[in-house]
Amino acid sequence: MAALIAISMPARGEWVGDARPMMGTEVSIRLWHDNAATGEEIVEQIFAEADRIDRLMSTYKDDSRISEINRLAATHPIVAGDELFQLIRRSLDISVLTRGAFDITYDSVGQHYDFRKRQRPDQATVATERQLIDFRFVELDQAAGTVRFREEGVRINLGGIAKGYVVERGVSILRSRGVRNGIVTAGGDSRLLGDRRGQPWMVGIRDPRADGQVAISVPLEDEAISTSGDYERYFEEGDTRYHHIIQPSTGEPASGVRSATVFGPDAVITDALSTSVFVMGVDQGLRLIATLPDY
Numbered sequence: 001m002a003a004l005i006a007i008s009m010p011a012r013g014e015w016v017g018d019a020r021p022m023m024g025t026e027v028s029i030r031l032w033h034d035n036a037a038t039g040e041e042i043v044e045q046i047f048a049e050a051d052r053i054d055r056l057m058s059t060y061k062d063d064s065r066i067s068e069i070n071r072l073a074a075t076h077p078i079v080a081g082d083e084l085f086q087l088i089r090r091s092l093d094i095s096v097l098t099r100g101a102f103d104i105t106y107d108s109v110g111q112h113y114d115f116r117k118r119q120r121p122d123q124a125t126v127a128t129e130r131q132l133i134d135f136r137f138v139e140l141d142q143a144a145g146t147v148r149f150r151e152e153g154v155r156i157n158l159g160g161i162a163k164g165y166v167v168e169r170g171v172s173i174l175r176s177r178g179v180r181n182g183i184v185t186a187g188g189d190s191r192l193l194g195d196r197r198g199q200p201w202m203v204g205i206r207d208p209r210a211d212g213q214v215a216i217s218v219p220l221e222d223e224a225i226s227t228s229g230d231y232e233r234y235f236e237e238g239d240t241r242y243h244h245i246i247q248p249s250t251g252e253p254a255s256g257v258r259s260a261t262v263f264g265p266d267a268v269i270t271d272a273l274s275t276s277v278f279v280m281g282v283d284q285g286l287r288l289i290a291t292l293p294d295y
């Protein structure tokens with residue numbers, strides 16, 4: 001009898017979601033819920049969380065905590081707050097792991113780019129500012145929860161890891177609300193919760209040189225995936241493409257790779273690693289990934 005009832009009932013639940021411009025990119029959420037109204041409310045909760053994280057971590061907002069750190073941390077230690085402190089700590093760990101390919105202090109040079117206005121730092125500016133790119137200039141005091149810079153002029157920017165963090169926070173909210181199938185995406189970073197109800201999610205990886213076209217589609221479940229490319233934010237001058245991923249050792253945009261994709265369990269890590277592998281190049285990058293069994 002129970003089986004008969006189950007068969008005769010219409011499928012309960014539906015997909016809900018939305019995509020919105022945020023954090024200089026697009027944040028999108030899709031989830032399955034028995035009750036559409038509750039589903040929509042969860043979607044709003046995740047957008048609100050993304051907005052909160054952006055306000056905390058954006059260097060484009062003068063009143064964010066990270067902007068305060070960039071203004072004052074060379075003068076005295078600044079209390080970061082637990083969440084920001086932990087993400088900076090994880091960023092520094094990844095700098096050690098990647099031998100400096102990933103470095104949140106890239107921003108001493110990075111701040112001089114404005115891709116919309118086709119602005120870039122001149123040779124002299126790069127030569128001076130790149131000396132301030134070194135994650136060892138960032139000093140964390142775990143007990144006090146503070147950040148201090150060892151040199152005047154050091155700046156940090158979490159652009160290479162914050163979107164992964166937004167994605168992870170989004171998936172935590174999905175879980176805590178009992179959702180079993182969903183996807184949270186922020187720019188090039190996604191995490192899939194469960195499958196697409198009976199079939200895997202198909203995640204398209206963009207062709208870096210054919211606008212809007214997908215190079216390959218990958219079937220995935222319960223996995224994070226991040227792509228870093230030289231086509232998101234860039235402009236060209238002659239044969240040179242100036243884009244947003246900086247090689248810390250030169251202070252210039254990293255060359256050699258057009259697009260790097262990393263899979264693994266945690267979107268914070270896949271985000272930072274896709275940026276890292278892009279900087280490290282094919283040989284070094286693949287060697288690093290080979291040492292990380294989950295990625």
Ligand code: ADP
Pocket residue numbers: 101102103104106110157158159160161163187188189227228229232244245246247248271272274275279
């Ligand atoms: P997207 O922002 O397109 O998702 P990434 O995840 O690769 O791409 O992040 C690129 C961003 O990372 C840049 O816009 C910049 O904020 C930051 N970044 C650039 N170079 C580095 C670097 N060497 N180490 C850490 N972060 C970087």
Ligand code: MG
Pocket residue numbers: 160161226227228270271272273274275
């Ligand atoms: Mg990244």
